[in-house]
């Protein structure tokens with residue numbers, strides 16, 4: 001950690017970031033005719049997927065980032081023109097979401113989860129040590145332009161806490177040492193493999209184009225869900241539990257518990273009034289025993305037993 005960093009942390013000096021935070025409209029330079037033509041073609045394809053053009057704003061902002069590396073002033077103007085919005089409306093969205101960068105971003109956004117579970121499992125320590133190791137703070141980029149460090153909120157991967165994301169690919173069960181090694185490898189230009197998902201992490205511009213809706217063919221590569229995420233499914237299969245179909249649930253619902261029936265005074269109104277099952281006690285399935293010849297894997301509603309990559313994008 002540099003002396004300036006230490007003093008800034010102690011509040012003795014104003015912290016001098018590697019890159020100064022520039023206003024969103026910093027770039028006034030127009031796109032070249034070739035780039036603009038390609039952008040317009042891509043934008044038309046994205047817009048055609050939505051019933052209302054303005055619904056395409058989020059992917060178009062990713063598209064701009066895939067070209068410029070962040071949301072530039074010309075990118076804001078481009079989105080506004082394509083979608084018949086004002087620049088203020090586009091800026092309002094671009095400044096709301098942290099995935100849209102207001103200044104040049106590194107090739108790899110390294111997000112350390114410091115939300116509740118990851119924090120207590122070591123996320124705070126990882127962030128502090130990696131920040132010291134790189135000499136940059138939150139939303140700052142290393143001088144070589146390789147790594148932008150961020151604190152990120154819960155990635156819905158708490159079962160692998162503490163979790164680190166690189167361009168939104170998961171690195172599970174991290175420690176300060178493994179994350180420092182990870183950022184060093186990224187800075188050396190080495191290929192790094194996430195814990196789940198594709199065999200390599202792509203750079204920020206590449207992943208921005210994927211987020212804009214242009215498939216790179218990697219979405220189904222590699223494992224999507226691991227043991228801890230599938231533990232509930234394993235237990236359900238072992239016990240022969242299954243979720244009732246919506247029709248079964250409706251048929252089993254007594255008339256006086258239906259939501260459209262007004263409860264009598266003093267009557268139990270919700271499951272919150274009912275004690276939870278004791279540990280090991282089998283919950284009421286409501287749907288009886290599984291049908292003969294039907295496995296729990298096939299019938300547990302809403303569970304991606306094959307470990308799809310849902311939720312990562």
Ligand code: FES
Pocket residue numbers: 113114115116117118119153154155156157158161162163
């Ligand atoms: S708290 Fe970090 S993934 Fe949920």
